[in-house]
Amino acid sequence: MSFSALGQFPACRPRRLRQWPALRGLVRETSLNAGQLVLPLFARPGRKIRQPVASMPGVFQLSPDEIVREAEKARQWGVPGVLLFGIPETKDEMASDAYARNGIVQQTVRLLKKHLPDCLVLTDVCLCEYMSHGHCGIVEKGKGGRVANDPTLALLARAALSHAEAGADIVAPSDMMDGRVAAIRQTLDRHGLADTPILSYAAKFASAYYGPFRDAAESAPRFGDRRGYQMDGANVLEALRETAMDLQEGADMVMVKPALAYLDVVHRVKTEFGRPTAAYAVSGEYSMIKAAAAKGWLDERAVTLESMFSMRRAGADFIVTYSAAEVARWLKEG
Numbered sequence: 001m002s003f004s005a006l007g008q009f010p011a012c013r014p015r016r017l018r019q020w021p022a023l024r025g026l027v028r029e030t031s032l033n034a035g036q037l038v039l040p041l042f043a044r045p046g047r048k049i050r051q052p053v054a055s056m057p058g059v060f061q062l063s064p065d066e067i068v069r070e071a072e073k074a075r076q077w078g079v080p081g082v083l084l085f086g087i088p089e090t091k092d093e094m095a096s097d098a099y100a101r102n103g104i105v106q107q108t109v110r111l112l113k114k115h116l117p118d119c120l121v122l123t124d125v126c127l128c129e130y131m132s133h134g135h136c137g138i139v140e141k142g143k144g145g146r147v148a149n150d151p152t153l154a155l156l157a158r159a160a161l162s163h164a165e166a167g168a169d170i171v172a173p174s175d176m177m178d179g180r181v182a183a184i185r186q187t188l189d190r191h192g193l194a195d196t197p198i199l200s201y202a203a204k205f206a207s208a209y210y211g212p213f214r215d216a217a218e219s220a221p222r223f224g225d226r227r228g229y230q231m232d233g234a235n236v237l238e239a240l241r242e243t244a245m246d247l248q249e250g251a252d253m254v255m256v257k258p259a260l261a262y263l264d265v266v267h268r269v270k271t272e273f274g275r276p277t278a279a280y281a282v283s284g285e286y287s288m289i290k291a292a293a294a295k296g297w298l299d300e301r302a303v304t305l306e307s308m309f310s311m312r313r314a315g316a317d318f319i320v321t322y323s324a325a326e327v328a329r330w331l332k333e334g
């Protein structure tokens with residue numbers, strides 16, 4: 001598009017269209033509504049438990065009954081779905097609770113679908129919360145803590161299957177192992193779950209913005225870091241290659257994580273592939289705004305909404321955010 005051919009000052013005055021709120025609304029290019037938000041929630045065993053996460057004000061580890069309440073509240077504001085993470089009672093070196101029939105996520109899914117059948121239930125599929133060492137896959141003995149790719153795939157597929165069998169509407173693998181989408185797709189299909197969509201964390205970067213999440217999900221690695229499987233933050237072509245592979249393996253939707261520091265990646269993924277694309281506004285993005293707002297340095301509502309708009313403008317069809325319920329309420333209240 002050649003902008004110079006479209007007119008010049010003084011015939012052209014862009015400020016004419018900024019004079020009144022209603023006019024600004026008419027020509028607004030990007031929309032944001034509650035139906036485009038997904039609320040992540042942390043499930044832990046018990047009843048009536050709401051344990052605050054210190055580094056994420058307003059976020060709690062919740063027992064399944066409280067998850068139902070929280071999802072219901074969010075739905076009243078128009079948020080269509082939740083993304084579940086599990087904090088199991090016990091951890092081991094095979095992440096057994098990740099695929100236990102009565103694991104914490106599986107129980108919570110069943111309870112949610114029983115009480116709120118219309119709530120879209122997405123489940124995060126990973127092993128780190130369930131592994132005693134906190135890594136996202138099986139750690140090979142004697143190889144300096146390297147996470148083994150191929151043996152991990154079977155466990156991820158089992159976890160996704162157990163979530164779908166419990167009633168999860170969408171499974172969302174976040175581990176960044178190569179080939180996990182294909183492994184999950186084949187396993188679901190073999191078990192009569194060909195209609196269960198996969199939202200892949202296609203481009204998940206090794207990010208310091210995940211810091212507060214590790215408190216929330218109690219999933220910090222005991223040794224090393226996740227740079228052997230999560231992506232290098234400097235790479236965008238690799239993000240496109242990762243996305244292409246996930247789509248070829250059967251991903252129905254793709255996600256970029258984190259959001260704010262990777263908006264160019266969101267934009268490239270959306271424009272290159274044109275497939276349903278999500279952005280995950282991660283814990284660090286949330287906590288930075290909360291902390292600055294608590295000090296009176298930023299207007300929480302305005303900054304949060306501005307951030308959400310930036311993700312939509314970059315090309316995200318929907319946004320996973322800890323602020324989902326608040327944002328939905330702000331949008332409704334106007």
Ligand SMILES: [Zn+2]
Nearest residue numbers: 126127128136
């Ligand atoms: Zn993980």
